[in-house]
Amino acid sequence: MxxxxxxxxxxxxxxxxxxxxxxxxxxxxxxxxxxxxxxxxxxxxxxxxxxxxxxxxxxxxxxxxxxxxxxxxxxxxxxxxxxxxxxxxxxxxxxxxxxxxxxxxxxxxxxxxxxxxxxxxxxxxxxxxxxxxxxxxxxxxxxxxxxxxxxxxxxxxxxxxxxxxxxxxxxxxxxxxxxxxDKEIPGFVANRLLGAVRDEALRLLEGGYADVEAIDTAARTALGYPMGPFELMDLTGIDIGYLTKTARFEVTGDAADAPSRTVSALVEQGHLGRKTGRGFYTYGPSGDRTGVTDLADLKGQH
Ligand SMILES: NC(=O)c1ccc[n+]([C@@H]2O[C@H](COP(=O)([O-])OP(=O)(O)OC[C@H]3O[C@@H](n4cnc5c(N)ncnc54)[C@H](O)[C@@H]3O)[C@@H](O)[C@H]2O)c1
Missing domain, CATH: 3.40.50.720 (NAD(P)-binding Rossmann-like Domain)
Incomplete structure (x- = not known):
């Protein structure tokens, strides 16, 4: 054939x-x-x-x-x-x-x-x-x-x-x-691996173990990733991951499949990453990074 x-x-x-x-x-x-x-x-x-x-x-x-x-x-x-x-x-x-x-x-x-x-x-x-x-x-x-x-x-x-x-x-x-x-599974291999790293990064952040910049730095400098999980979410659009997880949660009903509270808060407030000028980081008009979003403040507004 x-x-x-x-x-x-x-x-x-x-x-x-x-x-x-x-x-x-x-x-x-x-x-x-x-x-x-x-x-x-x-x-x-x-x-x-x-x-x-x-x-x-x-x-x-x-x-x-x-x-x-x-x-x-x-x-x-x-x-x-x-x-x-x-x-x-x-x-x-x-x-x-x-x-x-x-x-x-x-x-x-x-x-x-x-x-x-x-x-x-x-x-x-x-x-x-x-x-x-x-x-x-x-x-x-x-x-x-x-x-x-x-x-x-x-x-x-x-x-x-x-x-x-x-x-x-x-x-x-x-x-x-x-x-x-050899067997089908939603997300296949690469996106599941990516999702597992992203989910663990969010757990570490929400547990207060390390901040966004520290986690991204570890991914880049210890694991050799080209960018950290928060930098990547800002690049691809925080809404994309949010919608994927929401759809999977609707099918499985498993709490582990639901979007994290930080991601939900960012999406609800329209902070979708580089494309809106703010996600986990903030960006200037020419797309250059200008700072880190104050997530405590964000949860306060939420
Ligand atoms: N964008 C990505 O990063 C990415 C990566 C891997 C896989 N995919 C998958 O690839 C597919 C396409 O994604 P995309 O990003 O290229 O989308 P896209 O929106 O850029 O393109 C979709 C195209 O399909 C056409 N279309 C819609 N309904 C149609 C129909 N019934 N018959 C023929 N053409 C029709 C649209 O006119 C459009 O040109 C999706 O299944 C997506 O999950 C996307």
Missing amino acids: SIDQVLVAGSGAMGSQIAMVAALAGCTVTVYDVDAARVEQARQHLLERMDAQVTKGRRTREAVDAAFQRLTATTSLADAGAVDLVIEAIVERLPAKRELFAELDGLCPARTVFASNSSSFVPSSMATATTRADRFLNLHFFNPALVMPCVEVVRGPDTASPVVEACLAFVERIGKTAVVL
Whole structure:
């Protein structure tokens, strides 16, 4: 089972870059999106990214031009189904993903493998919308997909081994590093590890053991992390982690899955990190860090 023809559904932040990575590796790629403006925006963004890489000498003009020749876009799913692999990277809403996979199930030949790039929905939650649970898995890329090497290959309960093998060969072909999950679990591996560090950092902070700067400094200088957990939450947006934990808590009812009181207080007061100028730290108009938020004061207001 060889993967040469790929359909990427969704041309947003992830889909556009996944499509480019596959086209650069020699695959024939179609990108499908419901929104023609998003497709055009993605094309412009990719052209600029690739031009910059050619200018810096990281890729040749010939290789980039050949990749763009292999990359086409459509807003009509009907033209796009005859492929070896579908990688779905549309909006993170389960009903939308199930609806798309059900439609693709009717359009694609029996050989087509279905993969979702979802960060939170496990394969079985989507595979049941199709008649091919044995050919369904998650291929979870990291942002930015053009740069980050890891792809989590997540087996559902019914995923057939030859399908996993074919996807491992595909991941290798596109120059990425595969991490196989033998059983599905929400959050997969990397984001669960990240979450565990973040949760422990919040426990240490809320227990009064160390402050934000001390914990971030330990992560950087003792563990070699590029940034501390509070710096990272400020960068990615405190609301993102809050929403992920709230959604998981709604499913499990486990108090350990609920957002921490500090994160909840920051989100309720609109302090979402760098994008609002204040999170665990404060930032000036040009984005430079100006200080540390007084969390005692914050709880007082709460
Ligand atoms: N952003 C990240 O850091 C990240 C990392 C890993 C995985 N993911 C996952 O990737 C997926 C996409 O995330 P994103 O950040 O690229 O989102 P995005 O909002 O940038 O892009 C989503 C795209 O899907 C399109 N779309 C929506 N509904 C559609 C439909 N029914 N059919 C076809 N196209 C449709 C939208 O027009 C949009 O262009 C999500 O499942 C997310 O969990 C995101």
